[in-house]
Structures are given as C-alpha cells and as structure tokens.
Amino acid sequence: MSLLQRTIFTGFSPNSTGTHVKIALSYLFLPWKWFSLRKGEALEETKQKILDYFSTPHAVLFDSGRSALFFALKALGVGEGDRVLVQAYTCVVVINAIRWVGAEPVFVDIRDDYTMDPNDLKQKINQKAKTLIIQHTFGQPAALDALCMIAKEHRLSIIEDCAHSFGVSYRGQYTGTFGDVGLFSFGSDKSMSCVRGGAVIVRDAALAKKLEEMERGLRPSSWVKIIQHLIHVPVFFVGKATYGFFGFGKALLFLAKFFHMTNRIMYKPEKRGKPVPFYPRQFPNALADLLKGELNTINTVNEKRKKISFIYRAKICNSSVQHPVDDVSFVPLRYTVRTKNPERLRAFAKTYSIILGDWYSQVIAPQTCDLSTFGYTQGECPLAERIAEESVNLPTERHMTEKDIARVVEMMNAYTDHPV
Numbered sequence: 289m290s291l292l293q294r295t296i297f298t299g300f301s302p303n304s305t306g307t308h309v310k311i312a313l314s315y316l317f318l319p320w321k322w323f324s325l326r327k328g329e330a331l332e333e334t335k336q337k338i339l340d341y342f343s344t345p346h347a348v349l350f351d352s353g354r355s356a357l358f359f360a361l362k363a364l365g366v367g368e369g370d371r372v373l374v375q376a377y378t379c380v381v382v383i384n385a386i387r388w389v390g391a392e393p394v395f396v397d398i399r400d401d402y403t404m405d406p407n408d409l410k411q412k413i414n415q416k417a418k419t420l421i422i423q424h425t426f427g428q429p430a431a432l433d434a435l436c437m438i439a440k441e442h443r444l445s446i447i448e449d450c451a452h453s454f455g456v457s458y459r460g461q462y463t464g465t466f467g468d469v470g471l472f473s474f475g476s477d478k479s480m481s482c483v484r485g486g487a488v489i490v491r492d493a494a495l496a497k498k499l500e501e502m503e504r505g506l507r508p509s510s511w512v513k514i515i516q517h518l519i520h521v522p523v524f525f526v527g528k529a530t531y532g533f534f535g536f537g538k539a540l541l542f543l544a545k546f547f548h549m550t551n552r553i554m555y556k557p558e559k560r561g562k563p564v565p566f567y568p569r570q571f572p573n574a575l576a577d578l579l580k581g582e583l584n585t586i587n588t589v590n591e592k593r594k595k596i597s598f599i600y601r602a603k604i605c606n607s608s609v610q611h612p613v614d615d616v617s618f619v620p621l622r623y624t625v626r627t628k629n630p631e632r633l634r635a636f637a638k639t640y641s642i643i644l645g646d647w648y649s650q651v652i653a654p655q656t657c658d659l660s661t662f663g664y665t666q667g668e669c670p671l672a673e674r675i676a677e678e679s680v681n682l683p684t685e686r687h688m689t690e691k692d693i694a695r696v697v698e699m700m701n702a703y704t705d706h707p708v
C-alpha cells in the first residue's frame with residue numbers, strides 16, 4: 289500500500305459527508321444542543337420523511353435494524369416454538385433477533401443473485417413456520433412475486449429485510465412495501481446512515497400500534513452511546529481522509545476503536561448469540577438529525593451506485609472473477625463478485641490502496657461465528673455456502689471519483705488467479 293495514495297474503502301462508514309461532521313460537532317460542542325441529544329424535533333421530521341418517501345401510514349424508529357427486526361417479530365406474534373424462514377448468506381444479528389424471540393431459524397438456500405430461492409423455500413416450509421424474512425441482499429430485489437405467493441399459500445407473515453435496499457424498486461414499487469413489515473437499517477455501512485439506527489414501516493394500524501407501544505417501553509439510548517456515535521462521524525471522516533498519509537488515519541481509527549470512541553458494527557457477545565446490555569434502546573434525536581438529510585439525497589446516491597456498477601460490469605474483464613447477476617433493478621450497496629480465492633484478491637487490492645469488503649464470507653456472517661450455535665448444519669444450503677466462500681465486495685460508495693473507479697477497474701483487470 290502506498291504511503292501517500294488516497295485509500296479507497298468499501299466499508300468504513302462510506303456515507304459520511306461534511307454535513308454529517310458539522311451536525312455531529314454541533315451536538316458535541318454547542319451546549320444548548322445537549323438538551324436535544326435524546327429527544328427533539330428531528331425524530332418526528334425524520335419519521336415524516338420516511339412516511340412520505342414510502343407513502344405509507346406508519347413508521348417506527350429504533351436504535352438499529354436488529355432491534356427493529358426483534359420487535360417486528362414480536363409484534364407479529366412470533367415466539368417460542370415458531371419457525372422463521374430466512375435465507376442463509378446473511379448477518380448473525382438477523383439470526384439473533386429470531387432466536388431471541390424464542391423462535392427457530394430455518395435456513396433457505398439462495399440463488400445466483402444472492403437472494404432467497406423460492407424452490408428451496410417450498411421444501412423448507414412446515415407446520416411450525418410462522419414468518420418469512422425476505423432479504424434484498426446488497427440491494428438486489430428478491431423474487432418477491434414468487435416468495436410472497438408461497439408465503440400467502442402457507443399463511444406466513446412477511447418481513448422484508450431492506451437493510452441493503454433503501455429506495456430500491458421491484459416492478460416499480462419500493463422494496464419494503466410488499467410484506468407486512470419493511471425493515472431498514474441506518475447503520476454506518478448501509479444504504480444511508482446515521483452511524484446506528486433502524487426503522488420499520490407497516491400499513492396495518494393494529495400492528496403499528498403494537499410496535500409503537502414496544503418502542504415507547506424502551507429506555508432512551510445512553511448518553512455515552514450517543515456521544516460515542518457522534519464522535520464516530522468526525523473520527524472516521526478524518527481517519528479515512530488521512531489513512532494513506534504515513535498511516536496517520538489508520539492509527540487514528542485504531543486508537544479510537546481501542547478506546548471505545550467509535551461505534552462497533554457488532555459486539556463480541558452478539559457473534560456468540562448473546563445480547564449486549566446497552567441495546568435495544570430508543571432512537572436518539574441527534575442521530576435522527578444526521579439521518580434527516582439523507583432522505584433528500586438517497587435517490588441520487590443510488591443512481592451513483594448504479595452508474596459505478598455499470599462501469600464495473602462493462603470494464604472489468606477477468607476470467608478469475610464472476611460478476612453479479614445483471615438485473616436492471618439492482619442498486620448495489622456493494623458490487624459483489626465471486627472468485628476462487630477472495631483473500632488473495634483482497635490482499636492484491638491492498639497493493640493498490642483499495643480495501644475490498646467481506647460481506648458475506650460465511651452463510652451466517654461474520655466468519656468468526658460458530659454456525660452450530662445458530663442452528664445451521666453444514667450442507668443445508670449448498671449454494672449459499674459456495675457463494676460465501678467466493679464473495680468479495682467492490683465499493684460503490686457515493687464519494688468515488690472517476691479516478692477511483694478507474695483504479696478499482698485497473699486493479700481487478702490486473703488480478704490473476706485460477707479461473708472460476
């Protein structure tokens with residue numbers, strides 16, 4: 289990695305902007321804003337923007353997507369002894385939410401486009417199945433027509449997991465509006481971010497009431513966590529900008545993480561299937577303020593993601609690398625390619641000062657999770673297992689310049705490995 293070349297990141301809070309930094313610093317340093325760290329107008333304004341965006345009657349905000357999912361399952365009456373159908377090739381926090389309501393996850397295999405295979409779903413449904421989680425992985429809409437039809441036949445409630453697909457449409461309609469619940473994440477690496485946050489949208493008034501009551505029953509986010517999330521914004525902004533500058537930014541990010549000054553996407557107990565004491569909580573006003581403006585720009589940001597992916601598809605020509613399935617409605621949060629040796633490709637990319645992503649390197653990610661703890665048996669979802677072993681994410685983030693995109697293309701074309 290060059291000591292001076294600007295580093296291109298895939299994750300590392302890709303959505304942070306100068307505006308976010310200004311907002312975060314204002315909450316940290318202007319004493320009169322301290323009164324609105326937890327409660328304030330931004331909460332209602334953000335919620336209204338989400339309602340307007342989806343033309344939906346109800347939205348409830350939570351501290352994260354995983355908390356939103358946990359309460360969505362509870363509100364749908366999922367509990368002890370129930371089964372929840374979920375695709376393999378997902379994040380451990382999704383599986384935790386299912387297990388923490390007392391239900392059992394049933395893993396469904398995926399298709400080449402990284403989303404649930406309707407044929408395998410049919411095989412896996414049984415009497416105890418109560419809910420289907422449809423994940424639009426990396427911004428690729430799942431086969432909603434087929435999946436919703438199967439769910440209807442078997443009277444399953446549907447949660448659409450749109451953690452990667454805010455503003456992505458399927459047959460002209462936004463993902464998140466097909467099922468009983470649309471679930472969104474505003475975590476630091478998601479479609480739009482406020483460091484940490486989540487939401488559900490629902491049409492049914494009774495379901496909305498239950499969710500609102502659950503949210504009202506939660507404690508507010510702790511001051512420490514709110515401050516940590518606000519500090520995260522300028523630290524990542526400076527850390528990334530200076531990452532390649534004699535390692536200054538790298539050291540800054542390392543130290544900030546070491547001293548718990550920045551957000552962690554996931555905590556160690558969660559990787560072992562255990563909850564953490566400081567969540568779930570209510571969504572804080574200061575983070576809603578960070579999120580509010582994101583709703584004005586998400587469509588432009590998504591267009592940019594698409595444009596970058598068109599360039600990758602057209603210009604990356606390497607027999608060692610398989611492109612994702614070509615679908616016009618795909619808005620790649622990460623452009624995920626397949627290759628026989630992902631670690632080798634990631635290491636090669638570093639020599640170009642490019643840090644590629646590792647979503648999802650295991651059927652229940654991250655790789656350090658013990659699959660048996662989460663009820664997954666090796667061989668259950670063979671295609672998901674193979675794809676997980678071959679996945680590498682290329683960046684599609686909003687700040688990429690033409691030169692950055694060209695550098696990624698150059699690196700990908702220079703890479704050599706055995707053909708897939």
Ligand SMILES: Cc1ncc(COP(=O)(O)O)c(C=O)c1O
Pocket residue numbers: 352353354355378379381382423449451452472473474475485486
């Ligand atoms: C597919 C998917 N769903 C839901 C979530 C939960 O989102 P959050 O990180 O906001 O809890 C994640 C998180 O990484 C995810 O990858």
